[in-house]
Amino acid sequence: MDLSLVEGFSKSLAMTVLSEIGDKTFFAAAILAMRYPRRLVLSGCLSALIVMTALSVFFGWAAPNLISRKWTHSITTLLFFGFGIWSLWEGFTEQGEAEELSEVEAKLDADWKANSVGAKAGSKDDDDLKKQLRPFLTQFFSPIFLKAFSITFFGEWGDKSQIATIGLAADENPLGVILGGIIGQALCTTAAVFGGKSLASQISERVVALSSGVLFIVFGIQSLLSVPLPGS
Incomplete structure (x- = not known):
């Protein structure tokens, strides 16, 4: 098997798992799964993460086809060191799990309250129309699926793990990066849906942040010591 494929896969898998455990999208999936059918939440969240991973890769x-390989390699190295310091800072200052969980819960609660008020304000005719349209619409997408997809997709956009995936794909085998990223996202999302809140309470957010910080620093050192592949 191609060594670059294995290296890209292993780096992407480790980075994704450590970045996503205790993340906003992790808690969002866990909370949604407590109120909606798990299969719809899992499929919606996982679909969004797969699309996001594919776009990032x-x-x-x-990037190397648009910018010099030397520049992309240097940017990737700086990103790894930057995210490593960021994660270590979060770990040492103990900012994370409780703050992330309360923030996600507050946003989702506000969303559910707004939806319930809007539903009560609707007339009987509107309800009858919705009942007629629902069988047609659910043949394509469930509203729960769409909610899980949109919350996860926009919650992940611009996140640390997304930017790190872009940098990793610019420096490693893209196929290995996308396979490792998708498998890592599948593991984290499945864990979140089937008991994410209890799992998060048993795992120290500080340990996860410090571990991901060390991992990013190691990637940065490895990238600094390696020679960029010849390119434009």
């Missing part, structure tokens, strides 16, 4: 793969 594509951007990372395309």
Whole structure:
């Protein structure tokens, strides 16, 4: 098996798991699964994360074709060190799990309250129309699926793990990065849906943050010591 594929896969898998455990999207999936059918929440969240991973890898793969390989390699190295310091800072200052969980819960509660008020304000005719349209619409997408997808997709956009995936794909085998990222996202999302809140309470957010920080620093050192592949 191609060594670059294995290296890209292992780096992406480790980075994704350590970045996503206790993240906003992790808690969002856990909370949604407590109120809605798990299969719909899992499929919606996982679909969003797969799309996000594929887009990130594509951007990372395309970057060396638009910018000099030397520049993308240098940017990736700086990103690894930057995210490593960021994660270590979060770990030492113990900012994370409780703050993330309360923030996600507050946003979702506000959303549910707004939806319930809007539903009560609707007339009987509106309800009858919704009942007629629902069988047609659910043949394509469930509202729960769409909610889980949108919350996860926009919650992950611009996140540390997304930017790190772009940098990793620019410096490693893109196929290995996307496979490792998707498998890592699948593991984290499944864990979140089937008991994420209890799992998060048993795992120290500080340990996760420090571990991911060390991992990013190691990636940065490895990238600093390696020679960029020849490119434009």
